[in-house]
Amino acid sequence: MAEKEVEDDDPFEFVVVRYPADPGVDSDEVMARCFIEEYALFGAPPERIAQLFHSPFFAGTHAILERRGPEFVQRLIDDVFRTGASKEAS
Secondary structure: OOOOOOOOOOOOOOOOOOOOOOOOOOHHHHHHHHHHHHHHHOOOOHHHHHHHHHOOOOHHHHHHHHHHOHHHHHHHHHHHHHHHHHHHHO
């Protein structure tokens, strides 16, 4: 693979932007639900998604598990899959 120096105006340079947290929003819940829904759309079963939260190799999901605990994560997984199942049935 070719290597090149990063230029000041490189459009592919990674940039991190943090937004101020809204005090009325549980950002862990929003982020965890986003992860769960995305993996569910890829076809991952609930058990596999739970494993992703337990693996330290998946930093974002694992950090949420460490902060909020396995019951929090499992509740969201159950909710996402219950919601998806009820939408498919209708």
